[in-house]
Amino acid sequence: MTALKEKLASQISPMRSRVKSLIAEHGERKLSEVSVANLYGGMRGVKSLVTETSAVDPQEGIRFRGYSIPEIRERLPRAEGGGQPLPEGLFYLLLTGEIPGADEVREITAGWRESEALPAHVKACLDALPTDTHPMTQLSAGILALQHDSIFARRYQAGMPKTDYWDPAFDDAMLLIGRLPLVAAYIYRRSYKGGDHLPPDPGLDWAANLAHMLGIENPEFRELMRLYLTIHADHEGGNVSAHATHLVGSTLADPYLSLSAGINGLAGPLHGLANQEVMRWIVNVKEKLGGGVPSKEQLTTFLWDTLNSGQVVPGYGHGVLRATDPRYIAQREFALKHLPDDENFMIVRMLFDLVPEILRQHGKAKNPWPNVDAHSGCLLVHYGLTEYDFYTVLFGVSRAIGVLSSLVWDRALGLPLERPKSVTTDWIASECAS
Numbered sequence: 001m002t003a004l005k006e007k008l009a010s011q012i013s014p015m016r017s018r019v020k021s022l023i024a025e026h027g028e029r030k031l032s033e034v035s036v037a038n039l040y041g042g043m044r045g046v047k048s049l050v051t052e053t054s055a056v057d058p059q060e061g062i063r064f065r066g067y068s069i070p071e072i073r074e075r076l077p078r079a080e081g082g083g084q085p086l087p088e089g090l091f092y093l094l095l096t097g098e099i100p101g102a103d104e105v106r107e108i109t110a111g112w113r114e115s116e117a118l119p120a121h122v123k124a125c126l127d128a129l130p131t132d133t134h135p136m137t138q139l140s141a142g143i144l145a146l147q148h149d150s151i152f153a154r155r156y157q158a159g160m161p162k163t164d165y166w167d168p169a170f171d172d173a174m175l176l177i178g179r180l181p182l183v184a185a186y187i188y189r190r191s192y193k194g195g196d197h198l199p200p201d202p203g204l205d206w207a208a209n210l211a212h213m214l215g216i217e218n219p220e221f222r223e224l225m226r227l228y229l230t231i232h233a234d235h236e237g238g239n240v241s242a243h244a245t246h247l248v249g250s251t252l253a254d255p256y257l258s259l260s261a262g263i264n265g266l267a268g269p270l271h272g273l274a275n276q277e278v279m280r281w282i283v284n285v286k287e288k289l290g291g292g293v294p295s296k297e298q299l300t301t302f303l304w305d306t307l308n309s310g311q312v313v314p315g316y317g318h319g320v321l322r323a324t325d326p327r328y329i330a331q332r333e334f335a336l337k338h339l340p341d342d343e344n345f346m347i348v349r350m351l352f353d354l355v356p357e358i359l360r361q362h363g364k365a366k367n368p369w370p371n372v373d374a375h376s377g378c379l380l381v382h383y384g385l386t387e388y389d390f391y392t393v394l395f396g397v398s399r400a401i402g403v404l405s406s407l408v409w410d411r412a413l414g415l416p417l418e419r420p421k422s423v424t425t426d427w428i429a430s431e432c433a434s
């Protein structure tokens with residue numbers, strides 16, 4: 001058993017007892033109310049899920065097991081000579097609540113990389129899709145094809161006690177996360193590089209190897225991938241990718257089926273797809289103006305045109321946050337250090353100065369500040385990853401770390417089938433009339 005699995009195993013029993021006594025002592029305690037507006041308003045703010053791995057404060061943003069993004073950037077182990085946290089360390093933190101040392105992180109890297117060959121049927125499944133199939137569709141299909149190797153599904157079929165569920169869920173998470181960069185790179189190279197695939201480099205950490213298999217051999221891009229794959233991993237439990245993974249997992253569908261569901265949610269333009277929309281928006285502005293960095297006045301006109309035509313400004317606003325997303329700030333700091341004069345970064349900076357005030361004047365968005373997706377595109381383009389449709393795949397590879405960590409805890413705590421009560425508009429109307 002690895003150090004991580006042993007640590008997890010030691011935490012499960014005390015956590016089960018803690019939850020059991022909370023329910024026994026406070027089971028009837030009300031934590032939230034549900035209004036008619038909530039029912040029609042996407043359940044914003046209704047406390048109805050338990051997620052251990054992270055929590056979002058509207059002003060402060062995400063905290064992973066209590067640690068802010070600046071704190072994890074400071075405290076999580078880094079690659080040799082690197083300045084960014086390794087996603088392997090975040091996985092350890094999300095699962096256990098503890099900051100790992102370099103040895104624990106090395107062990108996770110080794111675990112993720114040990115069975116990373118992509119089975120032939122997975123390649124065949126992806127190859128059966130037209131190369132212009134959206135990369136997120138391919139990612140979801142690739143994850144489903146990998147499900148053939150689910151240990152959870154096999155053990156469940158063979159008969160396993162409920163108390164053991166977490167164990168094969170963990171094993172599936174390890175194998176699946178280990179293979180995701182291979183799936184992502186396979187999609188990228190078949191869709192955009194004529195199927196000229198690159199073998200993994202066994203000497204690299206998980207994120208750097210993804211950078212390598214994409215075909216971008218730049219140490220700064222490796223650093224970007226480490227940062228990117230860390231900060232996109234988790235955003236508490238109610239966002240669509242996390243919630244969908246959790247919901248499908250509550251049927252005891254295995255981690256592959258559950259993650260695929262989450263990835264399908266991430267593929268929506270109001271969720272993860274916004275990162276590709278941001279770059280498309282910027283390029284569209286540049287094309288219309290004949291290239292270069294537009295003036296403030298020109299950008300302002302474009303922003304109002306977008307809003308007046310009934311579209312959203314991509315990368316701005318959030319379901320929960322009410323301040324600038326710390327994940328945006330982390331990427332901005334990276335850009336200020338590594339690419340301060342990049343043309344697209346200059347536009348992203350100008351948008352940061354302009355959009356909040358314009359959205360305030362527009363008067364609809366509750367949060368006029370940038371979210372995580374407002375920044376990533378310009379960084380990726382800078383290093384040569386210019387295929388916008390692919391960006392959400394990177395988000396998905398990262399998100400797997402968070403939602404699968406949560407799924408392991410869902411099974412460890414024996415959380416039941418999720419089945420909220422729905423009501424009809426007639427029922428609401430009659431309830432309100434009484």
Ligand SMILES: CC(C)(COP(=O)(O)OP(=O)(O)OC[C@H]1O[C@@H](n2cnc3c(N)ncnc32)[C@H](O)[C@@H]1OP(=O)(O)O)[C@@H](O)C(=O)NCCC(=O)NCCS
Binds near residue numbers: 269316
């Ligand atoms: C993220 C997002 C989906 C959150 O949705 P939400 O919680 O419903 O947001 P709000 O409560 O602030 O929405 C209230 C109104 O403001 C509008 N609004 C929110 N963000 C907006 C934006 N960036 N541009 C224009 N209008 C926006 C909404 O469309 C909504 O309009 P409506 O009443 O006509 O339906 C929304 O801000 C958005 O669409 N942003 C752009 C897409 C994006 O960046 N997504 C990535 C999220 S990480």
